[in-house]
Amino acid sequence: MLSDTLSNELQRYAIGPRIKALRLRKKLGLVQLAQHTGLSPAMLSKIERGQMFPTLPTLLRIAMVFGVGLDHFFSAEKEEPLIAIVRKEQRLKLPSRPGEKHPPYLFESLDYPASGRRMEAFYAEFPVDGPPSEPHRHGSAEFIYVLSGRLTVKVDGKEAVLDGGDAIYFDSSVAHSYRREGKEIATAIVVTSSSAVVD
Template structure:
């Protein structure tokens, strides 16, 4: 089911708003330095030992371990070889800044769509965070009143629905599915789709729409 309306901002948690000390702890250089230091200690090696085996100067190795310089890929490969670990192990503790969209129970943004006229309530539970090639829109859809009008939807991408409560017959293209609590359906959203018959009210189901981001 395509939103058919402009996107609305929900609460976004961004780690960049956290303390400078935590931000520094999440920097790539710091994460690499910590891992080099940990692996060196596990092998019982001194800075001088590791510097000699990796072909670095002790001063440069000290800067790497303290997050004071950004080592090249060649340097990382030399360090990984001397420590007998894959290069990827040196990035293991790195945590990039990530956003999150948080919505309290019952606080999903209510939006109008074509189905609203047929008694469907659409609660937007989040929005895509960051710059992604795909847009993901999660909805809680509630149908609490009988309706003789069942609008069908078509849009790009794919959709997944999961029934939380109630029973209905759901159409996708030329096929129909009798769905009740616990049932799910994953489908190509380019085919006409939507509820065709309401069997037991109220009906509550989750809908996840994934479509290309035109701005990516």
């Protein structure tokens, strides 16, 4: 239980209202945000209303959905940087869903320091022991460039098999999923437009 002093200090940062503002800007409901963070809608509601303060790992899960860093919740609004460089060792891994032993893919953000960005770029790995991903939708467009291995991308019921050097652009507002093929890991660069996550 937090002391009154700590609670008052945390209230000053208005973390809950900042999360709600990001959620509304992305046109996400609490249930949708819960699906993408692995947190319950009830917990998210309490956090937004200031009835609960998130731990740093919990806040990081929320931040990654919106493409912002933890500093977004603790610093004053500042001018957006024109250039953001991410070194190989600085790439930020997106957290897997809680309890997921063999995720279908692992994403690392390549542009997380850039606030207010219009697109999001990721380095993606599709592990050998990973199952096919569940169909999902998120906004308006996605681009995938396969670096190595073989990857099947299913968009609106149609499948495209991609090898290293192949690329695909598609409307990501329709249901799509990924499936690694063969016995080797598949890697790719994935770029998505920054807009509302639908499902």
